[in-house]
Amino acid sequence: MKQINVGIIGTGWCGGIRANTCSSNPLVKDLHIAEIKIDRLEEVKQLTNPVTATTDYHELLKNDDIDAFFISATPEDIHYPMAKDCMEAGKHVFLEKPLSLTLKEADHLVELAETNDVKFTIGYSQRFNPKFAYLKKCLSDGTIGNPVAGLVSRHITRGLGHKIGGRIKLSPAAMEATHDLDFLLWCLEPAKPIRVYSQSAYGVMKDVTGLEDAQWSIVTLDNGVIITIGSGWTMPPGHPNYSGTWIEFTGTEGMLVMDDTHRDVVLNTMKNGIRLPMSTMPGEQVEHVFAGPMHDEGVHFLEAVALNRSVMVTPKQARQVMEVYMAADLSVERNEPVNLPLNNNDRSSIRVPKK
Numbered sequence: 001m002k003q004i005n006v007g008i009i010g011t012g013w014c015g016g017i018r019a020n021t022c023s024s025n026p027l028v029k030d031l032h033i034a035e036i037k038i039d040r041l042e043e044v045k046q047l048t049n050p051v052t053a054t055t056d057y058h059e060l061l062k063n064d065d066i067d068a069f070f071i072s073a074t075p076e077d078i079h080y081p082m083a084k085d086c087m088e089a090g091k092h093v094f095l096e097k098p099l100s101l102t103l104k105e106a107d108h109l110v111e112l113a114e115t116n117d118v119k120f121t122i123g124y125s126q127r128f129n130p131k132f133a134y135l136k137k138c139l140s141d142g143t144i145g146n147p148v149a150g151l152v153s154r155h156i157t158r159g160l161g162h163k164i165g166g167r168i169k170l171s172p173a174a175m176e177a178t179h180d181l182d183f184l185l186w187c188l189e190p191a192k193p194i195r196v197y198s199q200s201a202y203g204v205m206k207d208v209t210g211l212e213d214a215q216w217s218i219v220t221l222d223n224g225v226i227i228t229i230g231s232g233w234t235m236p237p238g239h240p241n242y243s244g245t246w247i248e249f250t251g252t253e254g255m256l257v258m259d260d261t262h263r264d265v266v267l268n269t270m271k272n273g274i275r276l277p278m279s280t281m282p283g284e285q286v287e288h289v290f291a292g293p294m295h296d297e298g299v300h301f302l303e304a305v306a307l308n309r310s311v312m313v314t315p316k317q318a319r320q321v322m323e324v325y326m327a328a329d330l331s332v333e334r335n336e337p338v339n340l341p342l343n344n345n346d347r348s349s350i351r352v353p354k355k
């Protein structure tokens with residue numbers, strides 16, 4: 001069996017899961033980790049037994065034996081330089097969303113992957129959620145007929161809203177709805193998005209992060225299908241890092257309604273009150289299994305590299321998603337629908353998000 005050597009850059013929440021996936025996978029020979037927080041580096045080192053544990057990821061880039069990298073570092077403005085560094089060093093790359101902060105950077109990364117002939121994919125983990133996969137199946141095999149209209153409503157806790165908005169000023173569409181946009185656009189291929197109308201609302205987040213609490217976008221595709229995607233990060237703490245999703249999809253022959261709000265397991269303790277375990281977006285390790293999509297997503301990338309298979313999320317698809325959420329943000333700003341693809345005037349009026 002061909003084994004590969006893998007590096008993880010940034011071993012926080014998601015990077016910790018990536019390291020855990022790699023350390024227990026027989027396709028991975030050596031694991032190497034880079035993390036600037038010494039305590040976290042030490043913690044993940046104890047859990048995953050890497051060959052190298054460093055605070056400087058450039059050290060890993062110099063190691064010719066490393067085949068592939070997971071880039072899970074924040075804030076999001078470092079995604080582009082890190083992915084660029086890795087691909088220029090000839091490494092395969094798994095990059096957590098977002099792909100980059102500007103379309104110019106995104107185009108450069110798409111091009112780099114092609115010219116350097118490396119595998120490059122983006123962490124749209126909901127594609128590995130079995131419930132989401134079931135919707136994809138119902139659309140692909142015609143169970144609900146031809147697609148007509150879809151809706152996804154996703155809410156996460158304000159704790160996560162603070163965490164995300166505290167490090168970069170990206171909208172709910174860019175940081176949350178992005179997963180659902182990716183998923184529905186993938187399901188509906190080869191149809192292409194042609195128009196977006198989006199509105200956002202302020203609530204408690206404005207004083208804390210300066211960002212909106214919620215954003216809703218209607219996207220029209222060139223085959224007439226409409227998708228409505230809502231996202232918010234204002235839920236009271238409840239279960240830490242909770243993410244709940246409700247989906248409705250109508251077709252000419254049926255309708256699928258999907259509850260992914262994780263109300264099926266309720267834990268009530270004197271210490272913490274009511275909690276909803278296994279309700280985070282990436283998922284979590286539970287004894288001998290992983291409850292959630294992120295572990296399978298990591299394995300898929302390892303298999304793509306080790307067995308020379310295609311990645312599921314292509315960089316071009318991720319770039320398309322990016323263009324749609326940028327158009328949604330422009331629509332909010334202008335208070336009018338925005339056509340896709342974006343023209344040069346639209347592209348030049350998009351502001352680069354600040355930290």
Ligand SMILES: NC(=O)c1ccc[n+]([C@@H]2O[C@H](COP(=O)([O-])OP(=O)(O)OC[C@H]3O[C@@H](n4cnc5c(N)ncnc54)[C@H](O)[C@@H]3O)[C@@H](O)[C@H]2O)c1
Pocket residue numbers: 009010011012013014015034035036037040055057072073074075076078096097098123124125126281282
């Ligand atoms: N797919 C999903 O379900 C999902 C869920 C949450 C977050 N995300 C994405 O994953 C990314 C990571 O999110 P997170 O919640 O794990 O963030 P996090 O803040 O918990 O972890 C990021 C880590 O990167 C480290 N870091 C920063 N600069 C570094 C550098 N130069 N070298 C090495 N390490 C460095 C930080 O110290 C931190 O520990 C984000 O971009 C986010 O958009 C995806």
